[in-house]
Amino acid sequence: MTITLSGVSKTFGDFTAVHPLDLTIPEGSFFALLGASGCGKTTTLRMIAGLEEPTSGSILLGEEDITRLPPHERPVNTVFQNYALFPHLDVKENVAFGLRRRGVKSVSKQVAEILDLVQLGELSRRKPLQLSGGQQQRVALARALINRPRVLLLDEPLGALDLKLRRQMQLELKRIQVEVGITFVHVTHDQEEAMTMADRVAVMYGGKVEQLGPPAELYEHPRSTFVANFLGTSNLFEAEIVFREAGRREGASGAGAGNGEGTGSGRAKGSGEGTVVAGAKGTGKGKGVGEAKGIAEGKDVGEGEAEASAAAAGRASGEVSHAGQDSSSGASVGGELQVKVPGGDDLLRLPLDRCAAGETEAGGKVLIGVRPEKITLAHTDDAGSVPEGRNRLTGRITDASYLGVSLQYVVETSACPELTVYEQNIERDTRLVPGEQVVLHWRPAHTFALDAAQDVAAGEEAL
Amino acid sequence: MTAVAPVTPSAPPPPPSNTLPGDGEGVRGRRARRRLTPYWLLLPAGLWLAVFFVAPLVYQASTSVQSGSLEEGFRVTWQFSHYTDALSTYGEHFLRSFAYAASATVLCLVIGYPLAYMIAFRAGRWRNLLLVMVIAPFFTSFLIRTLAWKTILSDGGPVVGALSALHVLDVTSWLGLTGSERVLATPLAVVCGLTYNFLPFMILPLYSSLERIDTALHEAARDLYAKPVTTFRKVTFPLSLPGVVAGTLLTFIPASGDYINAQLLGSPNEQMVGNAIQKQFLNVLDYPTAAAMSFLLMALILIMVSVYMRKAGTEELV
Incomplete structure (x- = not known):
């Protein structure tokens, strides 16, 4: 069942745990909310479960608005962090708890089936405290799954397990998700866990979703330093845009990029670095109409550096034409950004669609990243x-x-x-x-x- | 009640030997000392109990089977008739004691549970203040507090006036708990006094067992379709049973042996077994009968407690 959060926020006193959030969790997906502690991921999950009431916004399950529904009326079940198994009930009664509350009389068959699914059949008479961490984790999973929830919420379900068991449970959770076909929403701080299991990951930071997408996209194409560093490691360093060619970031300001008959040479501002740009190669199509001067004006005029870059870009152009006005939406193809790092001899190039910076004018600063x-x-x-x-x-x-x-x-x-x-x-x-x-x-x-x-x-x- | 874990003086692993070769005596001595450590720890309490509990108990047991009088002196004659006499003469006192103590225990539970629940789960930053307020009465003497109840329940006082105006006294006097115009010197007064005096002994164990319940369990129950009432019935209450058992024992046992409340708030018709024992010891000076009654009281309480513990199914408790 699709979950739609629209404008959902949560504040505790002065503290905003979750800023207004829009999120759509597609039916049948394994969706991970990933982030460090305190980023709002658990609060988001608890709002879906009904254990926390949103300060604003609404939560839809399919077409039904469940925002104000108490947890015991939501067709949603949770696997809690540290499992929260009832210590006074044995495994069977723990698992049967939800069925009994809904008035199901004969639970034995269903309990046996679900315990088989999590491979715990022979332990149904044990008390939770007599089980290992991994077994408790399976009981918690079975206790939630037996109710056939439309969405299963998992709050750091593997956090308490050791590394080897965690790996094993990751694969098992994935297997079970495929087997039962229920939407799983999984909260974790472990980026590897999120990447292994989820087919979509929302990276949260400071109560906001920083980036959302399939794991590979987040890893290969992070759009913020947080994502770049939180998922794996990244080398990040500052560089200055020297030349921008084509791309989908067209628009009024885009047209002005990097072209013209500039004659400037060298930098107006003295960091003592040599002139560059000789390497700029024109592969763009179409007519360039931008002017170097335009860039300089577009930016903070007081900053000599901008001027210099513009000039530099200008020198490079001449034969370079600019496709900034290409209005087709596929314009990103072939778009390229060239940047210069301090002390670097060569320009670094990258496809324009791999640039998440708002500032892509020549002379602008960007952070260059590479895994x-x-x-x-x-x-x-x-x-x-x-x-x-x-x-x-x-x-x-x-x-x-x-x-x-x-x-x-x-x-x-x-x-x-x-x-x-x-x-x-x-x-x-x-x-x-x-x-x-x-x-x-x-x-x-x-x-x-x-x-x-x-x-x-x-x-x-x-x- | 918590079971005392058996002390097993297991030998700890031998310490890294830093003694010279041939100095085996020193290592062995140290090891022996370590093995004795648990017994050393038991010593102060053991001595105390031996001198102030076991010895008087033995002495009292022997007294209970003596006969004679104060003038002639008492001798052990293995006369067990004190026991049967006590039961036939003071059977009513025994029954009354247990009835009053049981009523007070139930009242304590009914009053104490919601309070303990509130302090454990809802009090937030007021928690410590409320706990202090629960035990605050202990800062005054038991006797003074009971005397205060005498004033509170005094004839024509505001409490009696209010109860009378609300026709509560009509009902309670019909039930035989109070007089039609007075509360003092009635069973209700004694039970109220007992309830008041032993309430903290109910609240504190209840609080400590409730406070230990992970609130995630409440959430788990609600998440699994349990309404708030069901959550309480199926999760919170079963998990608080150790506190309920401890609290009821800590209330019932001292309440059934109490005599202050009956003496100050009751009339001769509300005398409990404690009053009778006190009278035998201090007024009649019939030590053997008094000792026999004390032993009877102890035995009956033990029987009731063990039956209760079995019913409560302590092995089911966490």
Whole structure:
């Protein structure tokens, strides 16, 4: 059954646990609410369960408004954190609790069936305290599932289990979900758990949904530093947009990007860095009408840097035409962003649709991100063998650790003092030891860009 | 009531030996000392109980089978007739004691449970203040508090006036609990006094067992289609049973041996067995009969408690 939350919020006194939230949880999906503690995920779940009344907004189950329905009247069941099994009842009575409350007289057959499903058949006479954590977890699951709820809510159901059991239960939960076909809403702080089980994940941070999508999309294409750091690890470093080509972010302001007959050279503002942009290549189609000057004006005029970039972009253009006015919605194809990192010789490129920053004008700052496992290391001596068209940075290895399945390097580059690289442990280049100069390279399509106006470390400490 | 866990002086693993080779004596001595630790811990309480509980009990047991008089002195004659005499003479007092104590216990439970529930689940930041208020009466002497009830229930006082105006006294006097115009010196007064005096002994164990219940269990029950009343009946109350058992015992046992309330708030018609024992010991000076009555009271309470504990099914309790 589809759950629709519209404008749902919850405040406790002065504290806003959940900001007005719109969320649609499709029928039959395994949906995860992921976030660090205090991000509002559990409160959201409890509002769906009816254990917490929303301060505003409404919750629909299918077509039915359940916002004000008490929990015992909702066709929704919960697997509680720490299970909340009734200690005075045995396994059978715990599992039968919901059926009995609804007046079902003969429960034995159903209880036996559901206990088989969770593989606990022989323990029905035990008391919860006589069970291991994993068994208690299964009882809690069976106790909820036996009622055939239209939505099953799971509040950190695996949090109390050790790692090995957790892995096993993750797969089992997934199996059961497929088997019973009920919508599962799963709250967790464990990004790996969310990615393993869920087919859609909503990452929550500070009472808001930061990003929502399938696990692969969140991982490959994070749209905020929190998501980039909270799901796996990311290398994030600041860079300056040098050139923007085409893309779907067209519009009045977009038209002005990066084109013109600028003649400026060098930066007006003295960070002492050399002029750039020579590498800008035009592959765009259509007529460019933008003017470098326009950009400079569009931005804070007082800032010399903008002017310089505009000028630089201008110099690069000439033959570059700009597809900013391409009105077709598929304009993202071929769109590209080129950025420059401090001290970097080459420009880094990335597809425009992998840029989540609002500011994509030349001269704007963005945070460039790339996952450690996407990067390949090459020794400086082999720099020539790096294929064309890849993003590259140079640096010096400061640390190398052997992790078995992979090798982890920390590389000091001008862009980022501690860039992490994972290399698969297949063919180790024995020259790659601390102190060596290396070239890091990766596909532009593995690069992403984020808005620079956020905390680079957001989500890191949450792990 | 909580069962006393048997003390098993299991030998702890040998400590890392830091003694010189050949110094086996020192290690063994230390180990032996450790094995004795539980007994050392038991010593103070054991001594205390031996001197002030076991010895008087034995002495009293022997007194109960003595005969003689104050002038001639008492000798052990194994005369068990004190027991049968006491039962036939004071059977009514025994019955009355247990009836009053049981009524007070039930009243304590009815009054105390909602309060304990409220303090445990709903009091929030007022919790500690309320708990202090529950035990605050202990700061005054038992006697003074009971005397205060004498004033509260005094004839023509506001309580009696109000009860009379509301025709409550008509009903209670018809039931034989009060007089038609007075409360003092009636069974109701004694039961009220007992209830008041032993209420904290009911509330505190109830509170502690309620407070231990994980509120997630309430939520789980509600999530599993239990209405609030059903949640209480099927989850909260069963889980609070240890507190109910402890509270009722802590109320019933001392209440059935109490004599202050009957003496101050009752008339000769409300005398409990405690009053009779007191009279035998201090007025009649018939020590053997008094001792026999004390033992009878103890035995009857033990029987009732063990039957009750079996009914309550303590092994079902968590």
